[in-house]
Amino acid sequence: MKKKDTILVVDDENGVRQSFNMVLKDDYHVLLAGTGQEAMDIFKKNSVDLILLDILLPDINGLELLEKLVETDPNTEIIMVTAVNEIQTAVQAIKLGAYEYIIKPFVVDDVLTVIRRALEKQSLVKEVTYLRNELERYHPFEKMVGKNKKMRKIFDLISTIAQSDGTVLIQGESGTGKELVARAIHNRSHRKNQPFVVVNCAAIPATLMESKIFGHNKGAFTGASSTRIGKLELADTGTVFFDDIDLLDVNMQAKLLRIIQEKEFERLGSSKVVEIDVRFVAASNKEIKNLILNGKFREDLYYRLNVFPIWLPPLRERRDDISLLLEHYLELNSTEAGKPPKTFAEKAIKTLIEYDWPGNVRELKNLVERLFTITKGPIIHLENSAAYNIGKKKIKDMPLKEAVGIFEKKYISDILDSVDGNRTKAAKKLGIHRNTLLTKTNDFGL
Ligand SMILES: Nc1ncnc2c1ncn2[C@@H]1O[C@H](COP(=O)(O)OP(=O)(O)OP(=O)(O)O)[C@@H](O)[C@H]1O
Numbered sequence: 001m002k003k004k005d006t007i008l009v010v011d012d013e014n015g016v017r018q019s020f021n022m023v024l025k026d027d028y029h030v031l032l033a034g035t036g037q038e039a040m041d042i043f044k045k046n047s048v049d050l051i052l053l054d055i056l057l058p059d060i061n062g063l064e065l066l067e068k069l070v071e072t073d074p075n076t077e078i079i080m081v082t083a084v085n086e087i088q089t090a091v092q093a094i095k096l097g098a099y100e101y102i103i104k105p106f107v108v109d110d111v112l113t114v115i116r117r118a119l120e121k122q123s124l125v126k127e128v129t130y131l132r133n134e135l136e137r138y139h140p141f142e143k144m145v146g147k148n149k150k151m152r153k154i155f156d157l158i159s160t161i162a163q164s165d166g167t168v169l170i171q172g173e174s175g176t177g178k179e180l181v182a183r184a185i186h187n188r189s190h191r192k193n194q195p196f197v198v199v200n201c202a203a204i205p206a207t208l209m210e211s212k213i214f215g216h217n218k219g220a221f222t223g224a225s226s227t228r229i230g231k232l233e234l235a236d237t238g239t240v241f242f243d244d245i246d247l248l249d250v251n252m253q254a255k256l257l258r259i260i261q262e263k264e265f266e267r268l269g270s271s272k273v274v275e276i277d278v279r280f281v282a283a284s285n286k287e288i289k290n291l292i293l294n295g296k297f298r299e300d301l302y303y304r305l306n307v308f309p310i311w312l313p314p315l316r317e318r319r320d321d322i323s324l325l326l327e328h329y330l331e332l333n334s335t336e337a338g339k340p341p342k343t344f345a346e347k348a349i350k351t352l353i354e355y356d357w358p359g360n361v362r363e364l365k366n367l368v369e370r371l372f373t374i375t376k377g378p379i380i381h382l383e384n385s386a387a388y389n390i391g392k393k394k395i396k397d398m399p400l401k402e403a404v405g406i407f408e409k410k411y412i413s414d415i416l417d418s419v420d421g422n423r424t425k426a427a428k429k430l431g432i433h434r435n436t437l438l439t440k441t442n443d444f445g446l
């Protein structure tokens, strides 16, 4: 049975308190207070769901008490009790957070209805808050999914790190979510409404890197036909994300170190000092410490970046997140394509949980997208062509017959696709009899 809700009645007239008590005591747990002080004491010691609050109290103005109560626990519903000539005050009370007011002398049924509605609203608010928290647990940052212990620690870390301005170094295999984490840090920081600028060290040729980062004045070098501001200036007041920082050449590493320390630089071809206020975040899919040993990365820059290190574990070390991610991306695919939802067959989920995911979340995301698109019905099985890649990694461990079977199935399936499923044409292309093909397609469940 549900526990009774607790109602605190605050009124200086004993008669009023007793009549409320009479009306309420069957359905609620009732507490009574004659003064503001008494009310506050009871309120602090008990878990009160709703308060009936008289506006005229001997020791404190009802509105003032209301404010104190709301401040102490904003989740308690408060209903003001007022005489006709105090209605103005009651209206003011609602602005201050009271749920409703009732006028003395009151009609019992009206009072009960108002109380019931207030408590209903309160339980809805609680439910929404709870659901929102649940949702946050699984989608703590925009689109980041994870309930694995290591990931939950990382989510906590992101929140903490976001509060400061220290540099962050995110390391982890390709596809583990490094960029997502960098964005999450930015989006949770006080810089969230300012720019998030990516410097993609893998994509920018070394010869252009300097001008991309610092910008240049017209005529700074051959081909600089106009003045350009660089990534650092673009990122001013926001966050700059150096992706694949391990690929930044050693000269640029030295310059970057200086900028992180001094927060100022000059555009190429200009002597004017540009001061910036940016937060630096960097990512690498190689372990930077190893690069230091063979001279590919400056140790001083490493320590400067590594104020807050984040290590993202590969998916195979958090297999408990795999089914959550599969669900997440299935849902996303159906929403984005405006198509009915699909689910994975149980056997498929098992295979996918056991799979090693060398490409991590990115590989999973791409696979789900492919399977969602090619699967006609509502249930996704892996026994068709796209899943071939999943089995492939282990093919070296298979008996020849099984390996040949996998190849044969994929080959036949591709040929069938190329002739839009026409068995006669496919048999001809494959150089076998149509009946042989039919037996094989049956066996393979094609
Ligand atoms: N926890 C997660 N929940 C949902 N999606 C994720 C998660 N982690 C990564 N992804 C998705 O996987 C893809 C790869 O993530 P991201 O680009 O952040 O990886 P990365 O570590 O930067 O990889 P690379 O080193 O190859 O650049 C993205 O589409 C991203 O949205």
Ligand SMILES: [Mg+2]
Pocket: 178, 179, 243
């Ligand atoms: Mg990346």
